[in-house]
Amino acid sequence: MFIPGTKTTMSETFGGYLPMILKGMVLTVEVALLSLLLSLMLGILAASARLYGGSVSKTIAGIYTTVIRGIPDLVLMMLIFFGGQILVNKVGDKLGWDYIDIDPFVAGILTIGFIFGAYMGETFRGAIMAVSKGEIEAGHAYGMTSLQVFIHITFPAMIRHAIPGFFNNWLVLVKTTALVSVIGLEDMVFSAKVAGDSLRQPFTFYMLVGFLFLLITAASDLGMRWLERKYSFGEEK
Amino acid sequence: MDFSIILDNLPLLFKGLGLTLQLLIISLIIGFILAVPLAIMAASRNPWLRIPVKVFIYIFRGTPLLIQIFIIYYGLSQFDWLRESVLWVVFKEAYWCAIIAFALNTAAYTAEIFRGAILQTPKGEIEAAEACGMSRFDQYRHIILPSALRRSIPMYGNEVIFMLHATVLAGVITLVDLFGAAKIINSRYYAPFESFISAGLFYLVITFTIVFIFKLAENHFLKHLKR
Numbered sequence: 001m002f003i004p005g006t007k008t009t010m011s012e013t014f015g016g017y018l019p020m021i022l023k024g025m026v027l028t029v030e031v032a033l034l035s036l037l038l039s040l041m042l043g044i045l046a047a048s049a050r051l052y053g054g055s056v057s058k059t060i061a062g063i064y065t066t067v068i069r070g071i072p073d074l075v076l077m078m079l080i081f082f083g084g085q086i087l088v089n090k091v092g093d094k095l096g097w098d099y100i101d102i103d104p105f106v107a108g109i110l111t112i113g114f115i116f117g118a119y120m121g122e123t124f125r126g127a128i129m130a131v132s133k134g135e136i137e138a139g140h141a142y143g144m145t146s147l148q149v150f151i152h153i154t155f156p157a158m159i160r161h162a163i164p165g166f167f168n169n170w171l172v173l174v175k176t177t178a179l180v181s182v183i184g185l186e187d188m189v190f191s192a193k194v195a196g197d198s199l200r201q202p203f204t205f206y207m208l209v210g211f212l213f214l215l216i217t218a219a220s221d222l223g224m225r226w227l228e229r230k231y232s233f234g235e236e237k
Numbered sequence: 238m239d240f241s242i243i244l245d246n247l248p249l250l251f252k253g254l255g256l257t258l259q260l261l262i263i264s265l266i267i268g269f270i271l272a273v274p275l276a277i278m279a280a281s282r283n284p285w286l287r288i289p290v291k292v293f294i295y296i297f298r299g300t301p302l303l304i305q306i307f308i309i310y311y312g313l314s315q316f317d318w319l320r321e322s323v324l325w326v327v328f329k330e331a332y333w334c335a336i337i338a339f340a341l342n343t344a345a346y347t348a349e350i351f352r353g354a355i356l357q358t359p360k361g362e363i364e365a366a367e368a369c370g371m372s373r374f375d376q377y378r379h380i381i382l383p384s385a386l387r388r389s390i391p392m393y394g395n396e397v398i399f400m401l402h403a404t405v406l407a408g409v410i411t412l413v414d415l416f417g418a419a420k421i422i423n424s425r426y427y428a429p430f431e432s433f434i435s436a437g438l439f440y441l442v443i444t445f446t447i448v449f450i451f452k453l454a455e456n457h458f459l460k461h462l463k464r
Contacts (some may be wrong), residue, residue, distance in 0.1 A: 017305065054339075054435075069398075070398075070440065070441040070445065071402075071437040071441055071444075072402035072403075072404075072405040072416065074405045074409070074416060075405060075416060075419065075433050075437050075440065076406075076433075076434050078419075078423070079429060079430070079437070082423060082433070083430050085429075086430070104240075120321075171291055171299075175300070175301040177381065178299070178303040182303075182409055185249070189303065193307075193311075196312075201315055202307070202314065203314075203315040203321055204315070206307045206308045206311070207312070209304055210300040210304045210308065213299065213300045213301060214299045
């Protein structure tokens with residue numbers, strides 16, 4: 001049992017709530033990584049559509065990036081969470097499904113992935129445009145198809161240019177995951193609220209979670225340095 | 238979809254819009270006033286000035302604004318001495334907590350933008366100022382700041398849009414801003430599409446307006462850098 005004033009071990013320091021917070025942190029990281037995956041796919045799609053697509057796909061990708069970047073993330077999340085539920089109910093009624101609950105986990109990942117797909121798209125578009133024309137022409141001169149040029153030349157060369165923007169997007173994405181607590185997902189912010197309210201120590205627990213976010217940021221920083229080193233071969237210093 | 242709900246509730250949305258703009262403008266002004274000295278300190282060679290500011294910037298940029306606002310609004314109530322002090326008049330109000338959190342947050346981001354611009358000031362300009370016998374203060378006032386602030390305009394425009402989108406967090410701590418109004422309409426009529434799409438359109442229009450204003454500002458202040 002926890003008795004105030006007798007803080008001995010680590011788990012008692014946070015009134016036995018530390019495991020719950022750490023479980024929330026795992027969920028936060030899961031949401032972040034899965035959203036990142038979705039955003040990378042959408043980003044490459046959006047960048048390719050804007051650079052190589054016909055006028056229709058160019059327009060769609062242009063509207064996607066502009067609208068997403070013009071509307072606050074939480075508004076989109078609410079729209080997908082509550083609106084998605086109505087859509088699922090309507091489709092379910094027609095097809096005679098049982099009631100399906102929209103999971104905040106899925107809604108959160110879809111929204112965050114969808115939002116950052118737009119940012120990733122812009123990062124990739126800039127990075128692809130920064131790949132030198134000569135390399136691409138050389139590829140074509142060797143008789144590569146456009147797809148081969150993209151896979152073997154443009155894509156690997158683009159990654160180097162995309163790393164700083166990619167990393168920046170990732171940091172903003174990690175912080176955005178805090179919003180999933182608003183639609184009821186039990187991430188670390190949600191856990192901090194539960195723990196803080198029951199122990200009447202909201203400050204302690206929100207500070208702890210803030211610190212854990214800094215920890216994720218710092219770990220990402222190390223990851224980026226490694227990536228940058230890996231992809232900086234052959235670059236003039 | 239039934240957008241007559243929105244027409245009936247337009248006054249509520251416009252009231253929310255008013256609060257959103259008010260929160261945005263007040264926090265931007267306070268944030269800007271804080272950011273200029275912070276940026277000068279962060280760009281300084283003196284570690285006693287530089288390191289504390291860098292820590293402040295790192296913490297505020299490295300944690301979610303939602304956490305910052307929760308710490309200020311919900312967290313500070315943990316301290317009895319604060320609840321009993323005069324300061325509680327400010328900290329018990331969601332409105333002031335939102336403004337404090339927004340202002341500190343934008344101050345950190347803006348200071349980082351200005352710091353970068355200050356450090357990128359061409360060496361020749363500073364040498365010229367020194368050759369004219371300007372003091373460090375005069376250099377900042379007449380040479381470094383006017384040039385650095387101008388060059389920051391495009392980045393600062395992004396920050397303003399970021400802050401606009403961040404003001405929705407006021408709606409999370411019970412205030413009725415544009416997002417809060419949309420939330421009320423949604424819970425009253427269970428109309429997520431109507432309420433959040435309308436709110437989204439409002440935000441889109443403000444975003445475009447801000448982009449337009451900053452384009453004008455860039456054309457005016459950065460004419461000399463245009464090619």
